[in-house]
Amino acid sequence: RKEVEQDPGPFNVPEGATVAFNCTYSNSASQSFFWYRQDCRKEPKLLMSVYSSGNEDGRFTAQLNRASQYISLLIRDSKLSDSATYLCVVNRKKAGKLIFGQGTTLQVKP
Amino acid sequence: NAGVTQTPKFQVLKTGQSMTLQCAQDMNHNSMYWYRQDPGMGLRLIYYSASEGTTDKGEVPNGYNVSRLNKREFSLRLESAAPSQTSVYFCASISTGTGGYEQYFGPGTRLTVT
Numbered sequence: 555r556k557e558v559e560q561d562p563g564p565f566n567v568p569e570g571a572t573v574a575f576n577c578t579y580s581n582s583a584s585q586s587f588f589w590y591r592q593d594c595r596k597e598p599k600l601l602m603s604v605y606s607s608g609n610e611d612g613r614f615t616a617q618l619n620r621a622s623q624y625i626s627l628l629i630r631d632s633k634l635s636d637s638a639t640y641l642c643v644v645n646r647k648k649a650g651k652l653i654f655g656q657g658t659t660l661q662v663k664p
Numbered sequence: 665n666a667g668v669t670q671t672p673k674f675q676v677l678k679t680g681q682s683m684t685l686q687c688a689q690d691m692n693h694n695s696m697y698w699y700r701q702d703p704g705m706g707l708r709l710i711y712y713s714a715s716e717g718t719t720d721k722g723e724v725p726n727g728y729n730v731s732r733l734n735k736r737e738f739s740l741r742l743e744s745a746a747p748s749q750t751s752v753y754f755c756a757s758i759s760t761g762t763g764g765y766e767q768y769f770g771p772g773t774r775l776t777v778t
Binding site: 558562595596597598599600641651652653654655656657 | 697699704705706707708709712722754766767769770771772
């Protein structure tokens with residue numbers, strides 16, 4: 555079993571839709587959690603960190619459920635420019651190794 | 665401030681050839697990483713260096729060697745390339761600060777081994 559698991563998709567949604575991705579992690583010692591975005595044939599870039607209290611950045615909301623060991627990302631009012639692969643990332647210790655999920659692909663259609 | 669740079673961007677090797685992938689960062693980060701990314705596999709850690717002078721194996725180190733030349737540079741060497749090493753290679757470094765930490769990636773090297 556992979557340490558970080560995501561549904562690879564693709565998720566095909568129309569513009570303006572709300573879409574949610576989930577990610578599960580197996581190591582209960584994981585301390586830090588992130589969502590990265592990766593555009594086709596480009597490097598990953600940090601989208602947002604995920605905190606236990608939940609956090610929001612514009613149209614993006616991230617949630618962490620430590621008891622169930624899953625992380626979610628909600629995108630509201632989807633734009634064409636949101637089309638990308640979203641990577642769930644966990645870290646077991648501060649400034650240590652990051653473990654990446656395989657990514658979830660989102661395609662937003664006009 | 666160029667961030668993380670990698671050379672070359674593309675490379676084609678024949679089986680058995682050797683090469684070194686170069687990575688440099690100008691952000692004064694202590695930790696640097698090498699990943700490979702294959703379709704359906706996500707990013708897998710090959711080697712990392714927590715600080716200048718130290719290196720450690722990641723998830724998939726076989727067939728690779730690394731050198732942390734100084735704080736800025738972290739190179740990855742393939743001594744005898746194999747078709748299974750066809751992949752996209754990303755170098756990264758980490759920033760740690762009061763807001764948590766962020767891993768910055770280079771643009772990647774696309775390697776094909778025939």
